[in-house]
Amino acid sequence: MGGRISSDLIRGHIDTMILRVLYENDNYGYEIMKAIYRNSDENYDLKEPSLYTSLKRLESQKMISSYWGDESQGGRRKYYKITPLGLKAYHSAVEEWNIARDLIDKLIKGGNCNE
Amino acid sequence: MKTRDRIIIALGIIGIFFVFATIQIRNKQYQVEKAYAQAQQEVTSHDLQSILPYKNKYMGNAPNNINLFSHLPLSDYPRNYSQNPDTFTFEIHFEGTASGMGKNRLQKEILYSSVAGFALIDNLQSLKYDFTDQCFTVRRKDIEKQYGDLKALLNESSWHAMQEKLKKTGDVERIFTEVTLRQKKEGMSG
Amino acid sequence: MNKLKEYVDSLFRKYRQTSKIRDLKEEVYTNLEAKRMDLIAAGFSPDEAFDQVRNSITEVDSLIEGNIKIDRFSFCRERMQWMLISLLSVWVITIPLRVFYSVFALSYLLAFVILIAGVYYIYFLKQRGKQCQKQTVYVNILYYRKVKRVVWVLWSMYFLFSFVMTTCVYFGSNLWFSRPVHIDGPYALGNMLVNYFLPLLTIVIPFIFGLNERLALKYEVE
Known part of the structure; x- marks a missing residue:
């Protein structure tokens, strides 16, 4: 990996990336972004607008739930928690990705890369 | 996009067409009304139906009398009214002169108005047409002597026959002199 | 009032302050504040940190429900x-x-x-x-x-x-x-x-x- 990553390729998976972070433990917005940055070996930086859009969508789909944390530094942090529904969605997204990855490998790399 | 623009233009054209059509129709109606109003000022084409609603037993009903005479041919002359219940006389005071009206027209219209007045108002005995220069009085009995039973005239065909007779200038002049009491006013030349 | 809070307020100025909007505002603010503190801890000056934080979100229209x-x-x-x-x-x-x-x-x-x-x-x-x-x-x-x-x-x-x-x-x-x-x-x-x-x-x-x-x-x- 390295350099710029096509944001079009990534965009469809932001929801799953967030679910992956929340799968480990409950977290708030900025820490979710940091975790994704860390998980990508500092190659992918999720932008704030995309983060909030995804969080809103996941919450409305009942895949995550939110609660307010304790007062800190002049404000409360909003924490997100993965729901059983979100967990199921995460696992099926991983499965789908595995299938898609194998298929796309075959389709765009051709026979010479088959192992 | 384009379809909706076309609908807008089409509706606009329909609207403008409608406006012109309604103006046209209204003009036509106006002309018909004008022609009718003109006919009402002419004794030979006056519409009996327009005065039948004012049929009344008593001459004491002043508004009814006024309405009746407002629908008769002389109504285009400025005037006001008064009545004398003792002599059962209804008086019309014109603001103009009789001589300015034209002799034949004056005679025809006075005769016609008198026939209509006596036929429709049962106890009216006398009518007075008071111009600034002359005054004409017409009595029921004189009119009845000329026209017979006035009630019998109140149908389209008899009424129309009576109107036809008013076209003959000689007859009109003869009947008029027989039924009217004429008074010249002092200080006026007639 | 601190600069960052003022900035976040300005992003939401044109919206009626319903409880939903207030919550979103607080969430955005606390996340940006955490990021700012992180940047300062990483050695950026307070002004640089503020500029970076401000550039990371320039509009909130897409976040408003509806x-x-x-x-x-x-x-x-x-x-x-x-x-x-x-x-x-x-x-x-x-x-x-x-x-x-x-x-x-x-x-x-x-x-x-x-x-x-x-x-x-x-x-x-x-x-x-x-x-x-x-x-x-x-x-x-x-x-x-x-x-x-x-x-x-x-x-x-x-x-x-x-x-x-x-x-x-x-x-x-x-x-x-x-x-x-x-x-x-x-x-x-x-x-x-x-x-x-x-x-x-x-x-x-x-x-x-x-x-x-x-x-x-x-x-x-x-």
């Missing part, structure tokens, strides 16, 4: 077209009814309003020719929906009221004093029907307000 991005020109154009179509339809209907006294003034007023709207529409199309670029704008679908509902309720009340009033005028004496209903001839009957029918024409008002929601969804972009 906000959608639309193609402004197409949206406005179709809305104006429907407005003209409905006004013209009402006008065309009123023209033959002008013989009735109550319709006469309305018909002329409508013609005047349509003339102004038509001139504005042509001007709008000309303007578009000059700029010739797609403008997008955020509109709130929930707001449109709420306005639509309110306008429909108001219109229903108006219509019901005018219906009852007309009935009272024409049949009230019959109902309360059992005096027979008095209608002389076709003109009076027509006049009565017009008085019942005329308020129905105002249905174009809630229709026009209802367009906002429909057209915003139709011309949503991205």
Whole structure:
């Protein structure tokens, strides 16, 4: 990996990336972004607008739930928690990705890369 | 996009067409009304139906009398009214002169108005047409002597026959002199 | 008040401060504040840290519930077209009814309003020719929906009221004093029907307000 990553390729998976972070433990917005940055070996930086859009969508789909944390530094942090529904969605997204990855490998790399 | 623009233009054209059509129709109606109003000022084409609603037993009903005479041919002359219940006389005071009206027209219209007045108002005995220069009085009995039973005239065909007779200038002049009491006013030349 | 809080406030300034908006504002602020502290801990100066944090979020329109991005020109154009179509339809209907006294003034007023709207529409199309670029704008679908509902309720009340009033005028004496209903001839009957029918024409008002929601969804972009 390295350099710029096509944001079009990534965009469809932001929801799953967030679910992956929340799968480990409950977290708030900025820490979710940091975790994704860390998980990508500092190659992918999720932008704030995309983060909030995804969080809103996941919450409305009942895949995550939110609660307010304790007062800190002049404000409360909003924490997100993965729901059983979100967990199921995460696992099926991983499965789908595995299938898609194998298929796309075959389709765009051709026979010479088959192992 | 384009379809909706076309609908807008089409509706606009329909609207403008409608406006012109309604103006046209209204003009036509106006002309018909004008022609009718003109006919009402002419004794030979006056519409009996327009005065039948004012049929009344008593001459004491002043508004009814006024309405009746407002629908008769002389109504285009400025005037006001008064009545004398003792002599059962209804008086019309014109603001103009009789001589300015034209002799034949004056005679025809006075005769016609008198026939209509006596036929429709049962106890009216006398009518007075008071111009600034002359005054004409017409009595029921004189009119009845000329026209017979006035009630019998109140149908389209008899009424129309009576109107036809008013076209003959000689007859009109003869009947008029027989039924009217004429008074010249002092200080006026007639 | 600190600089960052002021900045976040300014992002939300044009929105009504509902509890949802306040929550979102607080969430955005605490996340940005955490990021700022992180940057300072990593060795950035407070000013540099603030600038970076500020650049990471420059608008919140896309985060507001119900906000959608639309193609402004197409949206406005179709809305104006429907407005003209409905006004013209009402006008065309009123023209033959002008013989009735109550319709006469309305018909002329409508013609005047349509003339102004038509001139504005042509001007709008000309303007578009000059700029010739797609403008997008955020509109709130929930707001449109709420306005639509309110306008429909108001219109229903108006219509019901005018219906009852007309009935009272024409049949009230019959109902309360059992005096027979008095209608002389076709003109009076027509006049009565017009008085019942005329308020129905105002249905174009809630229709026009209802367009906002429909057209915003139709011309949503991205």
